[in-house]
Amino acid sequence: MGKIMKILLFVIFYEAIPCLGQAGGGDEAKTLVNNLFASYSTIVRPNKDYTKPMNVDLDMILVGINGLDEVEGKLTTTGYLSVRWTDEYLTWDTGDVMQLYVPQDRIWKPDLTLKNGFTKLTTLGSEFILTQILNIGLVWWQPFEVFESKCTIDITHFPFDQQTCDLVFVVWTYFIDDVNVTKGADGISTEDMEESAEWSIVSTSAKEDKEGTESKVTFTLTIQRSSGYYIFNIIIPVVFLGLLNVFTYVLPADSGEKMGYAMTVFLSFAVFLTIVSSELPKSSGSYFGYYLMVLLGFGVITVCITALELRMHHSQRKVPGWVEKLMRCACCCCCCEDNRVDDLGNAKKKENVTWSDFTSFVDFVMFWILFIAFIVLTVIVMIVLKLRVKM
Template sequence: MNSLSFTPKLLSLFCIFYSVYSYNVTDEDLLLKDLLTNYNKELRAGNDRDYPVNVSVSFHLFAIKEFVEASSKFTVNGLFRTLWKDDRLSWNPLEYKNITRIIISQHKIWIPDLVIVNPYKDVVGLGNKLVNIFLESDGSCSWTPIQSFEVICDADVTNYPFDKQYCMLKFHAYSFGEEWMNITIRNSKVILSNYEESGLWKIEDTTCFSQTTNRFLEINIGLHLQRRSIYYIVGLILPMVLVSTLQSFVFLLPNTVGERVGFSVTVLLASVVFLTIIQEKLPESSEPHISILGILLLGFIAEGALVTLCVILSTNIHQFEETKPVPNWLNVLLCFKTEKVGDMNSAEDVLKVASGEDLKEEALESCSWNYIARLFDRFCFFCSLSIYATQIIIYFAIVL
C-alpha cells in the first residue's frame, strides 16, 4: 500500500516540475519577439557608450586546403569562436518558462564586422547565413562562423623543397575603432584539437594576436609551416640527380657506338624537362631569392652541354687518320711511358733511359689517336662525375 500511495505523489511532483520548467515553440517565439522589439542591429552592443564592447576571439583550424606557391594562394578551413555581451538581449528566465538559452540568426542582431584584408580574390567578411548565434539569458552571445579562408601568402622558395613558410590571415574591424570595440584573444595559439594533418605541410608553430593599425583593430592568425619533402626527394630530386649523373657514363661507351652524341643530347633534354617541371611549381618572382634547386639544375644543364661538346670532340679525335702524326707535345704529355724503368738490368739500359732514346721509340710506337681519345674519355668521365657530386653536396649543405 505504501508503494502504491507513494507513486501518485511522485507523478504529481513530476507534473508540477514539468509545467514550470518546460516550454514550447510558442514560448520561444514570444521571447524572440520581445527581444527584437525596438532592437536596432546597427548600434553596437553595450548600454554604456562610454566604454568599448569587449569581444573575445579564438581561432580553430580544421585543415590546410591548399597552398599554391606559383600563385601565392593559401586556403584553410577553420572557425572563429567569438563571444561578446549585448545587454539589450538579456531577459529574466522566470518570465519565459525558465528559457535560459536560444538560437538566433546572425542577421537579426549586431555582430562584430571582421573583414579579411589579405584576400586572394574578393574581400569577404566573417560569417555566412548558415551560422546562427547562441544567446544566453544574461545577453552573452556565442558566434562560431566556420568557412574557408583564401588569402595571399608569398612563398619563399629559396630552399625548395626543404623550405619553411609563414602565412597569415589578417582581419580588420573597419566599422569600429579601438574606442568602440576591444578585441581580446583568448588563446595566443591556434587551437588544433580538430585539425586534420596535411600530407604536404607540417605545422611547426602558430600565433594569434590582435593589434591596432591606424586606429583600426586587427586580428592576425599566423602559421609556421614546414614542407614534407619526402615526396619531392623520391619523385623529383633523386630522378633528376640520377639522370644527370648518367650523362657522365657516356664516356665509357666505346667510340665504335654511333649513339654517343645522341645519348648525351637525350639526357640533356631530360634535364631541361626537369627544369620546366620545377619552374611550373614555383612563383615567377626574383624576390626574396630564386630556388637553389633551380640553380642546381641549371648547373646540371650547363655541365650536360659541356659533356656533349666533349663527346663530339672525342669522336673527332677517334676519326683522325692514323697516318697523321701525333704532335710532339702530346707525345710528351700523354704518351710518355716509364714502364721500362723497372725492367732495367744493366748500366747500358740506364744510359739509354737517361738519353731518352728507348722511351722516345716506345712512345712513338704506342702513342696513337685512339689511345689519346681513350685517355681523354677517362679524364672527362672522372671530371664530370666529380663536378656532379660536388654540386649535389653543396646543394644539400645549403638547404639542410
C-alpha cells in the first residue's frame, strides 16, 4: 500500500509541475539548495531507519534496437531507465519551490548496472543528466544509455527466427537488506521506440528476482527478424537453382549440352552460395543451412550421374544381361513395355537393350526421384521455418 501511495503522489506532483513552475524564485531556490546540501553526503544511504531497505523502482523506456550480432551473441539497444526512490534527507515544506533539478553526481543514487553487459561495468548516465527532486523527497533519475547485453542466439529457424534476450539490472554493491530493486508499474515502455529495419518487437516483459543477498530486475525482449529481404534475395534464387538442377535429366545425352548444362548449374549454385554466405549468420544449426547443403548434394549427384551416363551412352560394349533384366522388370512394373511396329502393322518386342535405352531409363528414374524429393524437402523446410517447428 505504501508503494502505491508513493506512486500516486509522484503522479499528482508530476502533473502539477506546469502549474508550479512559476512559484518561488531563484533566490529562494538557491537558499533551499544551500540548506539541503550543507551537510548532505552522497555516500550515505538516505533513509533514516537502516533496519528497512531502500526501495528503488525501475522501469525501462526502449528507444530503438540498434542490432543483434549473431556471432558474438550481442544485443545492442538504445533506451533509458526510469529510476525512482525516496531520499529522506532531501525533503522540505517551506517556501513556494516544489521541485529541484540537481546533477546526478550531487546526490546519492543506487549503483545500478547491467549485470549481463557485454563490456566492462560503467556508471549509468552522464554528468549533464539532472535528477528531479520533489519536496516530499521523491527522486526521479533517467539515465540514457546504449546497452550492449549478452544474448543466447538460436538461428534454427533463420530467416523466420525469433530471439529472446534479457537485460538484467542489479545493484552491484548493496545487499538486498540495504537496497531492494523492484520493477515499476510500466515495465518496458515502447512508446518512444523507432522501428528497426531488421528487427521488430514481438513481446516484452519485466520481472523482479531475489537471489540470496541480491535483488535484480530483468527486462525481457522477444524480437523477430524481418524476413522479406532474405526471401527475395536468398530463398527464392536458391529454390530456382535447385529446380534447374533437377531438369538436367530432361536433356538427352545426344544433345551434347547435357554435361555443360549440369556443370553450369552446379557452378552457379556454388558461386551463389559464396555470395549468400556473407548474408547468413555464422552460427551453426540452421535448418536453411542444412537445406542448402542437401541441394548442393543434389548438384554433386547430378554431375556424377551425368558423367557416367555420357560414358555409357557412347560405349561400344554389349549391355550386360542384368541391366536388360533390370530394365524389363522396371518396364513391366510401370506398364511401359517397349513395342515396335513393323511394315505390316504388327507389334513386336524390341529384342536388344542398348546403352542409349539404359541412359534414358536412368534419366527418367532420376528426374522423378529428385523432383519429388526436391518438392517434398522444400515444402517441409519452408513449413518448419515459417511455423518455427521444433524438431
